[in-house]
Amino acid sequence: xxxxxxxxxxxxxxxxxxxxxxxxxxxxxxxxxxxxxxxxxxxxxxxxxxxxxxxxxxxxxxxxxxxxxxxxxxxxxxxxxxxxxxxxxxxxxxxxxxxxxxxxxxxxxxxxxxxxxxxxxxxxxxxxxxxxxxxxxxxxxxxxxxxxxxxxxxxxxxxxxxxxxxxxxxxxxxxxxxxxxxxxxxxxxxxxxxxxxxxxxxxxxxxxxxxxxxxxxxxxxxxxxxxxxxxxxxxxxxxxxxxxxxxxxxxxxxxxxxxxxxxxxxxxxxxxxxxxxxxxxxxxxxxxxxxxxxxxxxxxxxxxxxxxxxxxxxxxxxxxxxxxxxxxxxxxxxxxxxxxxxxxxxxxxxxxxxxxxxxxxxxxxxxxxxxxxxxxxxxxxxxxxxxxxxxxxxxxxxxxxxxxxxxxxxxxxxxxxxxxxxxxxxxxxxxxxxxxxxxxxxxxxxxxxxxxxxxxxxxxxxxxxxxxxxxxxxxxxxxxxxxxxxxxxxxxxxxxxxxxxxxxxxxxxxxxxxxxxxxxxxxxxxx
Numbered sequence: 001x002x003x004x005x006x007x008x009x010x011x012x013x014x015x016x017x018x019x020x021x022x023x024x025x026x027x028x029x030x031x032x033x034x035x036x037x038x039x040x041x042x043x044x045x046x047x048x049x050x051x052x053x054x055x056x057x058x059x060x061x062x063x064x065x066x067x068x069x070x071x072x073x074x075x076x077x078x079x080x081x082x083x084x085x086x087x088x089x090x091x092x093x094x095x096x097x098x099x100x101x102x103x104x105x106x107x108x109x110x111x112x113x114x115x116x117x118x119x120x121x122x123x124x125x126x127x128x129x130x131x132x133x134x135x136x137x138x139x140x141x142x143x144x145x146x147x148x149x150x151x152x153x154x155x156x157x158x159x160x161x162x163x164x165x166x167x168x169x170x171x172x173x174x175x176x177x178x179x180x181x182x183x184x185x186x187x188x189x190x191x192x193x194x195x196x197x198x199x200x201x202x203x204x205x206x207x208x209x210x211x212x213x214x215x216x217x218x219x220x221x222x223x224x225x226x227x228x229x230x231x232x233x234x235x236x237x238x239x240x241x242x243x244x245x246x247x248x249x250x251x252x253x254x255x256x257x258x259x260x261x262x263x264x265x266x267x268x269x270x271x272x273x274x275x276x277x278x279x280x281x282x283x284x285x286x287x288x289x290x291x292x293x294x295x296x297x298x299x300x301x302x303x304x305x306x307x308x309x310x311x312x313x314x315x316x317x318x319x320x321x322x323x324x325x326x327x328x329x330x331x332x333x334x335x336x337x338x339x340x341x342x343x344x345x346x347x348x349x350x351x352x353x354x355x356x357x358x359x360x361x362x363x364x365x366x367x368x369x370x371x372x373x374x375x376x377x378x379x380x381x382x383x384x385x386x387x388x389x390x391x392x393x394x395x396x397x398x399x400x401x402x403x404x405x406x407x408x409x410x411x412x413x414x415x416x417x418x419x420x421x422x423x424x425x426x427x428x429x430x431x432x433x434x435x436x437x438x439x440x441x442x443x444x445x446x447x448x449x450x451x452x453x454x455x456x457x458x459x460x461x462x463x464x465x466x467x468x469x470x471x472x473x474x475x476x477x478x479x480x481x482x483x484x485x486x487x488x489x490x491x492x493x494x495x496x497x498x499x500x501x502x503x504x505x506x507x508x509x510x511x512x513x514x515x516x517x518x519x520x521x522x523x524x525x526x527x
Contacts, residue, residue: 044521182232238306314339375455413449
């Protein structure tokens with residue numbers, strides 16, 4: 001994964017959260033930290049410096065005020081103060097963020113990765129924190145830290161980056177969210193950076209570490225643990241067979257297929273009464289009957305998301321292939337594996353490509369599919385999908401790309417919306433968003449608008465809004481400070497009208513500094 005690792009080793013793609021049903025007492029809205037019936041947003045700022053420690057990292061928590069995400073009552077979370085751990089350089093606290101109700105009390109709890117955390121002499125071993133939600137927001141004094149070889153099985157080792165990606169789901173359907181935490185750089189037996197992930201069940205007292213289980217492509221799991229597979233690079237939760245138990249898709253973008261290095265794969269695991277299981281797990285790649293073919297450094301599985309695009313009660317698995325070459329350029333595409341009563345199937349699988357089947361945008365060096373977020377942006381009950389095209393060159397009109405355009409801005413970035421439909425694979429519409437137009441800020445070179453994405457219902461109207469990470473945006477004379485843009489869901493779909501920006505340059509806690517990269521991680525959800 002040579003092309004992506006330099007930019008992404010400490011920055012996680014957005015992963016999908018489906019909160020389980022069950023015993024929520026206060027709110028049935030996912031991502032609702034304070035139980036007011038509206039989703040809140042947590043934003044990772046892993047490169048933020050604290051107390052002179054570069055890259056210590058913080059997390060900003062911004063709450064809904066019925067209409068929008070507001071500055072009032074926002075919180076800054078770090079390993080300073082009441083939180084366990086200590087502030088150290090390159091901890092990268094906030095490199096992955098998730099919201100899940102692990103104790104079933106109706107308040108979403110923050111799950112925060114600290115992938116660069118060193119444990120003893122094991123540099124970059126990684127860990128994660130759980131901070132409980134409450135009527136007054138996150139309860140920082142009750143935060144707990146978790147690590148391999150500490151209160152979890154396994155061993156903390158040099159360069160594991162445990163906590164690199166985090167998602168959650170109710171895999172045993174007991175009413176408590178379970179947490180999945182990956183370590184894609186973990187060595188398995190003699191294979192370096194083969195990757196693994198751990199599932200820690202939730203319960204009335206919080207995470208049940210006694211029942212934590214480690215998964216890798218070694219033994220009963222499909223595939224083999226090879227050098228540079230990076231199992232767990234991406235994670236997504238959905239119900240692919242409609243049985244009420246959440247299932248998991250785990251990206252393996254460094255997997256080789258048919259001798260094609262780093263062509264990529266996705267491993268799928270199904271939930272049951274005993275939780276997530278390796279029994280019947282499936283390995284999918286572009287080898288065989290999945291559309292397109294495996295090629296060197298495609299990175300199939302770099303991102304994953306789950307959404308019921310055809311409204312049939314079975315979630316589809318969407319797989320980002322951002323390095324797919326089309327017409328000689330790294331355009332990228334999204335593979336779609338269909339859900340069914342028997343689980344995910346290759347039958348009827350499809351692809352999303354810009355400029356084809358009406359999908360907005362043109363094929364260019366866009367890395368379409370580098371990040372995905374699933375939600376219902378128009379409230380019609382069919383799942384929709386937001387797709388990053390974060391290296392898109394943006395032309396003067398905003399909607400047109402750079403073709404003989406003197407106003408072209410290189411790698412400003414774009415996001416493409418594709419709407420679900422009962423008539424799928426006929427898509428229900430598409431839209432293209434850049435920072436040329438009503439969206440705050442401006443399209444600038446190397447902004448990478450859309451590098452991270454998150455769907456959440458901020459005003460509780462039953463339509464998801466979209467948070468768009470712009471971690472490389474400059475603020476004033478400070479470079480790579482980062483911002484997050486909020487686009488609103490409406491009956492007609494997502495709109496940039498009355499969109500707004502969130503950053504530490506306003507009234508959100510913290511101060512904007514060069515290389516903070518605010519928005520490097522966002523907690524995502526399917527309503």
